[in-house]
Amino acid sequence: MNVQGHETTPAPEPAADTAGTPVVSLRNVRKVYPGPVRSGGHGGPKVALQDITFDVARGEFACVVGPSGAGKTTLLRTLAGLAQPTSGAALFEGAPLRSVPPGIGVVFQDYGRSLYPWLTVARNVELPLRVRGVPRAERTERVAEVLGSVGLADAGRGYPWQLSGGMQQRVAIARSLAYRPDLLLMDEPFASVDAQTRFELEDLILRVRQEFGVTVVFVTHDIDEAVYLADRVIAISKSPGVVTEIVRITLPRPRDQITTKADPAFARYREHLLGLVMHR
Amino acid sequence: MTGPARAELSTSLEHLVVGYVIAGVVGIGLGALLWSWRYLRDATSPYVYFLYVLPAPVLVPAAMTLFGIGFTMKVVLIAFAALWPTLLNTLDGMRGVDQVKLDTSRVLGVSPLGSVFRVVLPAAAPQIVAGLRNSLQVAIILMVVSEWEASSDGIGYYIVNAQQSFDYVGMWSGIIVLAIIGIVANLLFVAAENRALHWHYGARAVEGTR
Numbered sequence: 001m002n003v004q005g006h007e008t009t010p011a012p013e014p015a016a017d018t019a020g021t022p023v024v025s026l027r028n029v030r031k032v033y034p035g036p037v038r039s040g041g042h043g044g045p046k047v048a049l050q051d052i053t054f055d056v057a058r059g060e061f062a063c064v065v066g067p068s069g070a071g072k073t074t075l076l077r078t079l080a081g082l083a084q085p086t087s088g089a090a091l092f093e094g095a096p097l098r099s100v101p102p103g104i105g106v107v108f109q110d111y112g113r114s115l116y117p118w119l120t121v122a123r124n125v126e127l128p129l130r131v132r133g134v135p136r137a138e139r140t141e142r143v144a145e146v147l148g149s150v151g152l153a154d155a156g157r158g159y160p161w162q163l164s165g166g167m168q169q170r171v172a173i174a175r176s177l178a179y180r181p182d183l184l185l186m187d188e189p190f191a192s193v194d195a196q197t198r199f200e201l202e203d204l205i206l207r208v209r210q211e212f213g214v215t216v217v218f219v220t221h222d223i224d225e226a227v228y229l230a231d232r233v234i235a236i237s238k239s240p241g242v243v244t245e246i247v248r249i250t251l252p253r254p255r256d257q258i259t260t261k262a263d264p265a266f267a268r269y270r271e272h273l274l275g276l277v278m279h280r
Numbered sequence: 281m282t283g284p285a286r287a288e289l290s291t292s293l294e295h296l297v298v299g300y301v302i303a304g305v306v307g308i309g310l311g312a313l314l315w316s317w318r319y320l321r322d323a324t325s326p327y328v329y330f331l332y333v334l335p336a337p338v339l340v341p342a343a344m345t346l347f348g349i350g351f352t353m354k355v356v357l358i359a360f361a362a363l364w365p366t367l368l369n370t371l372d373g374m375r376g377v378d379q380v381k382l383d384t385s386r387v388l389g390v391s392p393l394g395s396v397f398r399v400v401l402p403a404a405a406p407q408i409v410a411g412l413r414n415s416l417q418v419a420i421i422l423m424v425v426s427e428w429e430a431s432s433d434g435i436g437y438y439i440v441n442a443q444q445s446f447d448y449v450g451m452w453s454g455i456i457v458l459a460i461i462g463i464v465a466n467l468l469f470v471a472a473e474n475r476a477l478h479w480h481y482g483a484r485a486v487e488g489t490r
Contacts, residue, residue: 082383099386106387113380118402118479127398128388161483179389 021094022055023183023215024079028088029053031074031241048074049085050240056217058182061209063226064219064234067277071241072219076187079217080106093182102132105176105214109188111168115160121171122147122156128179146174149208166197173205177212184209186218190225199257202229206255223277227269228255235276244276289457292423292435295351296461299358300419304412307363311370311408312396321371332368336361336418337425344429354426354434362419369411373404406480409473416469420462435461 031049048071056062066072077083078090081097081104090097092104108114116124122143129139147153150170160168169189176184186205190198202225209216220226226233233247249269251260260266314321314328339357347353377400385395401408427436435454442450474481 077383080383080387082386100389102389104387106384108380108384110380113378114384116381116384116399116402117483118405127390131388131390131394131398159479159482161479161486175388 020058022057022091023060023093024056024217025091025094026052026054026078026088027091029075029078029085029090030087031071031078031083032086047240049078050242051088052236052241052243053088054234054243054246056183056215058215059213061206061216061218061229061231062234063230063232064217064236065221065223065226065273065277066236066241067238068221070236070238072221072236073187075236075241076106076185076217076219079183080104080185102179103182105179105181105184107169107172107176107184107186107189109191111160111165111172111192114172115168115175117159117161120157120159121152121163124160124171125156125175125178128175132179142178146178147171149177149211150174150204164197166193166201169193169201170204173201173208177208177214180212180214182215184214184216186216188220189218191220191222198225203257205229223270223273224261227251227266227273228257228260233269233273235273237277247273288433288435288438289461291433292427293461295354295358295426295434296419296423296465299355299423300362300416302355302359303362303415303419304366306359307366307411307415308370308408310363311367312374312401314367314371315374315400316396328364328367332364336422340426340429343426349431354423354431357426358419358422361422362415365414365418366408366411369407369414370404373407373411374400376407377403406477409477413469413473416465420458420465424458 029049029052030047033046033048052075054062064072064075074083078085078097079092081090081092081100084098092101095101116127119127125143125146126139129142134142143156144153147156150173152167152170152174155163155167155171160171163171173189189205190201193201205216205218206229208214218226218229227249230249233249235244235247236242237244247269251263251265251269314324336357339360343353343357343360347356381399381403382395385399390398423434424436424439427434428440431437435458439451439454439458442448442454
């Protein structure tokens with residue numbers, strides 16, 4: 001590692017403020033898709049993840065970066081319990097992930113596909129509470145609370161498709177926070193919004209994870225975004241998916257779009273990670 | 281319209297409504313069943329296809345031998361013929377539901393059965409409604425056809441009977457009444473559709489402007 005002036009601790013040490021089991025642990029996770037079904041007759045089975053091992057500690061903000069085709073989405077689906085590893089173990093709060101546990105929230109990249117257009121904004125956000133049997137009065141209160149947190153206090157009555165892209169992704173974030181998950185997984189959540197909105201949403205997610213005390217695993221292909229947000233950046237390489245390095249980001253918090261990104265240390269992290277992602 | 285003609289009409293409409301409602305409920309229900317149960321789908325698909333391509337009017341003689349010439353025969357015939365468009369559209373619509381929407385519902389903690397009602401049905405609704413609209417047309421056709429042969433009442437019977445007794449005014453009146461039934465049924469359908477799928481058309485309109 002060559003990030004001067006900052007301790008970039010190698011790999012799976014838990015963050016400082018943590019006690020007990022990590023929120024997430026992956027142990028030698030391997031995922032292979034049977035060939036003909038997925039890869040359209042491209043010969044043999046496709047290895048999406050070769051061997052992935054890392055932990056994420058409670059309260060931590062971990063970013064996973066890697067080039068497209070590195071298995072980032074497979075990794076996230078495994079973390080969510082939506083996909084089972086071919087071998088190895090994926091643990092959430094110490095227990096193997098066999099299905100989606102109630103304490104996980106996921107924000108998908110494409111809000112247009114993940115929000116339900118037949119429900120109003122408030123009903124979208126309310127859905128996870130409704131299926132959990134939360135009483136009506138409390139539901140209303142919590143919906144108002146999370147919509148307020150993402151800056152959409154007045155948007156509840158409208159439909160998601162009446163909102164701009166950035167606002168729709170705020171609705172998706174609010175919905176995934178409404179049931180107060182321990183872990184929030186985000187799959188390139190800001191990849192389809194414009195740069196200005198993206199900065200706003202990055203700052204929003206830093207604020208709400210503080211407010212809700214949630215652990216975040218954030219998948220992105222954008223190195224700048226990863227360095228700006230993360231406590232640790234987990235770099236994975238293109239097929240077969242392996243962890244190339246885990247870089248601890250010690251930039252001071254609270255972070256700021258202008259001053260943090262002007263910090264010489266930011267540029268060093270950026271350079272180092274870019275080298276990792278581009279040259280392997 | 282005269283008294284007896286009005287009675288003929290109400291008999292026909294009764295057959296239509298009962299037959300169509302059965303077709304809609306069974307079509308959506310069976311479509312959902314075939315969607316959720318792959319083995320059943322694979323096992324039944326040749327038969328479903330066979331029944332789907334069969335022009336339903338040819339079943340009138342068979343239906344008569346099985347159910348006589350009364351209410352049951354007509355309702356069964358209308359329901360049977362009108363079933364297929366709804367069934368196949370339901371199956372197709374449900375199979376086309378975006379995986380991200382299903383993943384989202386699992387993540388949000390919606391149970392598998394709950395997700396059928398909360399996600400799969402609404403997501404497939406535009407296509408299901410298209411199927412129901414087709415079914416309505418088929419149901420109206422079968423309402424008339426089922427009354428042509430060996431029938432003693434109904435608007436179809438009235439038209440054929442008028443034609444055979446050289447009552448051309450009566451025959452044409454019957455045809456015009458049928459056209460009016462078609463128009464009114466369609467208007468009602470479109471009103472219900474706009475209400476149920478307002479979100480779909482709203483979202484589509486927004487997409488168009490972006």
